[in-house]
Amino acid sequence: MxxxxxxxxxxxxxxxxxxxxxxxxxxxxxxxxxxxxxxxxxxxxxxxxxxxxxxxxxxxxxxxxxxxxxxxxxxxxxxxxxxxxxxxxxxxxxxxxxxxxxxxxxxxxxxxxxxxxPSAAETAARGLDRLGVASGTLVLINGASGSVCSVAVQLAVARGAGVIGTAGPAGHAYVRSLGAEPVAYGDTLGPAVRALAPGGVDRALDVAGHGALPGLIELSGGPGHVVTLADFTGAQQHGVAFSRGDDGRALYVLGELGALVESGRLAxxxxxxxxxxxxxxxxxxxxxxxxxxxxxxxxx
Known part of the structure; x- marks a missing residue:
């Protein structure tokens, strides 16, 4: 072969x-x-x-x-x-x-x-599980237009969570189509999120890295409310959980993909x-x- x-x-x-x-x-x-x-x-x-x-x-x-x-x-x-x-x-x-x-x-x-x-779904579900994202949770997802992030947005929405997702201007329409409220990266992130959620968010999932952890910690109320899949060094510096799969895999999600796709909840x-x-x-x-x-x- x-x-x-x-x-x-x-x-x-x-x-x-x-x-x-x-x-x-x-x-x-x-x-x-x-x-x-x-x-x-x-x-x-x-x-x-x-x-x-x-x-x-x-x-x-x-x-x-x-x-x-x-x-x-x-x-x-x-x-x-x-x-x-x-x-x-x-x-x-x-x-x-x-x-x-x-x-x-x-x-x-x-x-x-x-x-x-498969890989994107397992990674996304693992991050959401580690955060305890469920119905009624408001979660901020950093990097919401990427392959893992877009699946994470949809899985969170399917769980009944509210989602705010960061993306560049060109990705805002796409993020919105997934069921999230888009906000821009960078210095305007904090004010943009506060405009949507004055009290901040319940949880934050970092899939993109790029030094976003301090802002995510501030918006979610502490490092214990943040999980990163992308920034190992930042996780150590800021006391944030870093997940790469050795903390348990979310392989169960493979069995959920068919129903999610067929129902239109996962594009x-x-x-x-x-x-x-x-x-x-x-x-x-x-x-x-x-x-x-x-x-x-x-x-x-």
């Missing part, structure tokens, strides 16, 4: 398409013929040598496709089913992949958009799709900052 791999650290030029033996589904796992796989910032960090140091490395943890092998002990899924999901080990940016966590693909969802959901993400053999181009687009949506690799 074809798979994305790199054997040295560097820029997008180190990425290569190699032929590897197809994996098999072990106990409690399924294998899919991959129709689309998500590309995330962590893939670019790994390629650059900023994360895992072993070589060579395969890439990708989220994918959508068609089940073609079911491991021992697995129930509720059959060969031929359309699913989306996550793998505990990298390597789903390939023609075939083993998933450790999965859910049925929403009937109205194409593979490319579905492959953009399918915007995607930029590239064939597998154009993975280097996909990485360059991600690094450019010009991708107004999630980058995915598709089968041809």
């Amino acid at each position: 074809k798979s994305v791999r790199f054997s040295r650290f560097g820029g997008s030029e180190v990425l290569e398409i190699v032929d590897l033996p197809a994996p098999h589904a072990g106990p409690g796992r399924i294998r899919i013929a991959v129709r689309a796989a998500g590309v995330n910032a962590s893939d670019r960090k790994k390629r650059a040598g900023l994360m895992d140091q072993e070589l060579p490395q395969l890439l990708g943890h989220e994918a959508a496709g068609v089940v073609d092998e079911v491991g021992a002990g697995v129930t509720g899924v059959s060969v031929g089913d359309r699913v989306l999901g996550l793998s505990e080990t990298a390597g789903v940016q390939a023609e075939s992949a083993v998933l450790s966590h999965w859910a049925p693909l929403p009937a109205s969802a194409g593979f490319a958009a579905a492959a953009a959901l 399918l993400p915007r995607v930029h799709a590239f064939p597998l053999d154009r993975v280097a181009e996909a990485h360059r687009l991600g690094e450019s900052g010009r991708a107004a949506g999630k980058i995915v690799l598709v089968d041809g």
Whole structure:
């Protein structure tokens, strides 16, 4: 099978398409013929040598496709089913992949958009859970037009929370379409939020970083009301919780995606799709900052 791999650290030029033996589904796992796989910032960090140091490395943890092998002990899924999901080990940016966590693909969802959901949904749900966001909560989400943030907005709204989301002027209409009140980044953030919520907000979720934590702490009433998914150093400096998954995963959310999408409470993400053999181009687009949506690799 074809798979994305790199054997040295560097820029997008180190990425290569190699032929590897197809994996098999072990106990409690399924294998899919991959129709689309998500590309995330962590893939670019790994390629650059900023994360895992072993070589060579395969890439990708989220994918959508068609089940073609079911491991021992697995129930509720059959060969031929359309699913989306996550793998505990990298390597789903390939023609075939083993998933450790999965859910049925929403009937109205194409593979490319579905492959953009699992990581963003798990990350967003984990942050909201850590904050205790529920019906009646007013939450400020920093960076509400990004892939994780846009899902976080919609999940919070689906829980019955009120949402204020930060975004650049060009993203305000999009944030509003997701169910949040948009406000601008920067020095005007505090006054803009206070204009909407004079008493401040109940909770704040930081997905964008960029030094926003002091303002989020002030608006939410203290560091205990803030969780960041993006600013590890700032979290240490300001006593804010930092979540990267080792504090518990929100994998249950995969099973909720179908109903949320079909009911219209979760819009399918915007995607930029590239064939597998154009993975280097996909990485360059991600690094450019010009991708107004999630980058995915598709089968041809």
